[in-house]
Amino acid sequence: QEKVQQSPESLIVPEGAMVSLNCSFSDSASQSIWWYQQHPGKGPKALISIFSNGNKKEGRLTVYLNRASLHVSLHIKDSQPSDSAVYLCAVSMASSSFSKLVFGQGTSLSVVP
Amino acid sequence: EAAVTQSPRNKVAVTGGKVTLSCNQTNNHNNMYWYRQDTGHGLRLIHYSYGAGSTEKGDIPDGYKASRPSQENFSLILELATPSQTSVYFCASGDAGRKNTLYFGAGTRLSVL
Numbered sequence A: 001q002e003k004v005q006q007s008p009e010s011l012i013v014p015e016g017a018m019v020s021l022n023c024s025f026s027d028s029a030s031q032s033i034w035w036y037q038q039h040p041g042k043g044p045k046a047l048i049s050i051f052s053n054g055n056k057k058e059g060r061l062t063v064y065l066n067r068a069s070l071h072v073s074l075h076i077k078d079s080q081p082s083d084s085a086v087y088l089c090a091v092s093m094a095s096s097s098f099s100k101l102v103f104g105q106g107t108s109l110s111v112v113p
Numbered sequence B: 001e002a003a004v005t006q007s008p009r010n011k012v013a014v015t016g017g018k019v020t021l022s023c024n025q026t027n028n029h030n031n032m033y034w035y036r037q038d039t040g041h042g043l044r045l046i047h048y049s050y051g052a053g054s055t056e057k058g059d060i061p062d063g064y065k066a067s068r069p070s071q072e073n074f075s076l077i078l079e080l081a082t083p084s085q086t087s088v089y090f091c092a093s094g095d096a097g098r099k100n101t102l103y104f105g106a107g108t109r110l111s112v113l
Helices: none
Strands: A004-007 A010-014 A019-025 A033-038 A045-050 A054-058 A061-066 A071-076 A085-092 A101-103 A107-112 B004-007 B010-013 B019-025 B031-038 B042-049 B065-067 B073-078 B087-094 B108-112
Touching (some): A019 A033, A019 A085, A019 A107, B042 B065, B073 B087
Antiparallel strands (some): A033 A045
């Protein structure tokens, strides 16, 4: 069973700061890694995904994947109060013909004005 | 934007009672999922479906049944509800393939007293 661990559990930063969130996983054959954002009382919403070793940038978001160390990180540039949410790391299972995702426990981010 | 609607949004049930949670998606996705979310555990997969008429066990299926009568609808059934099933339940839909995003509903908060 794939295991996904996130750190830190929670984070408080001032508006405009760079935010770094970490995620480690146990199966090097995992197909893809996703980051989801969840605001209070809402369902998770997909933010960004990565499939190949290296990095991927979309707007203020950059994700880095290192399969050798089984580690992925999400960086949010110029953080805004609207970025305050729980961020979930999710790993898709390599053998699945469909998108079965295993989620980490989440990192709670608060961006203070 | 993909639309997934869950009902009810909140439910209070008695121990031993039957509970049915409903989910409807309007995006013609083949795959649908039921997750539960608890503090410290993240999102855990209960049941999923490849299409109408199919249901498969996820990682924590004990005490739950699922029904997929049509492409659009996927229900989660608790035949004999227990207090340990108090949680927030999320339905999601998506298509097959590693690059496809899951779209989540807003969740159902269930309390079993």
